[in-house]
Each structure stands twice: as C-alpha cells, then as structure tokens.
Amino acid sequence: MTPERRTVLPEFLRFLLGHCLVGAGIGLAGAIAIVWFDVAGIGSLVAGGAGAGWIAVGLLCFGFVVTFGSLAMGSAIFMLAGTPDRDDEDGGHERPERRQMVRALAPIRRRRPSR
Numbered sequence: 001m002t003p004e005r006r007t008v009l010p011e012f013l014r015f016l017l018g019h020c021l022v023g024a025g026i027g028l029a030g031a032i033a034i035v036w037f038d039v040a041g042i043g044s045l046v047a048g049g050a051g052a053g054w055i056a057v058g059l060l061c062f063g064f065v066v067t068f069g070s071l072a073m074g075s076a077i078f079m080l081a082g083t084p085d086r087d088d089e090d091g092g093h094e095r096p097e098r099r100q101m102v103r104a105l106a107p108i109r110r111r112r113p114s115r
Contacts, residue, residue: 016073023072027064034060 009017035043035057042060046053 015076019072019076020069024065024069026072027066027068028061030068031057031061031064 033039035046038044046057049056
C-alpha cells in the first residue's frame with residue numbers, strides 16, 4: 001500500500017466509533033470514581049488486598065467501558081430517527097394516510113345460563 005493512499009472509514013462507522021469512545025470514557029471515569037471515592041468500600045478492598053484487587057478493578061472498568069460504550073452507540077442510533085434528512089421536507093418520515101373509523105355492527109347471541 002502506498003503512503004499516499006489512506007484508508008478512510010465510512011461515515012457511519014466513524015459516527016459509531018466516536019460515540020463509543022465517548023461512552024467508554026464516561027464508563028472508565030465512573031468506574032475509577034467508584035474506586036477512588038470508596039463507594040461501598042470497594043476502594044478499601046482493593047487497597048487492602050494482596051494484589052489481586054487490581055484484577056477486580058480491571059474487570060470493573062472493562063464492564064463499565066463495554067456497558068457505557070454500547071449505551072452511547074445505541075442512543076446515538078436511536079437519535080438518528082429524529083434528525084431531518086436533507087432531501088425530504090418531512091425529515092425522512094413517512095406519514096401514513098389517515099383512515100376514518102367505520103362502525104361495524106356484529107350480531108351478539110345470548111348465552112344460555114349455566115346450570
């Protein structure tokens with residue numbers, strides 16, 4: 001591959017990657033804050049451990065990064081529906097035609113009383 005040729009990600013993948021990185025950063029900051037401020041004694045458990053406590057911190061950070069990164073990507077995808085499309089005047093949403101409600105009469109039979 002020549003140095004002049006650069007691989008450019010498609011716009012949608014850059015969109016997802018950007019939101020994933022923001023969510024992962026928020027998740028990492030949240031996990032570090034939980035350990036730093038000793039929420040529910042987690043920080044003291046890590047500090048007083050025999051060295052395996054940092055594995056727990058790594059797993060906590062990994063879980064938060066995956067969760068918040070996925071949350072940010074998912075919410076960004078759902079918010080795409082609210083952005084107007086440049087080509088359509090109604091924002092890309094199809095408006096279903098309104099239908100009138102019609103009264104439908106159905107015969108009703110009387111039940112015999114159970115014995």
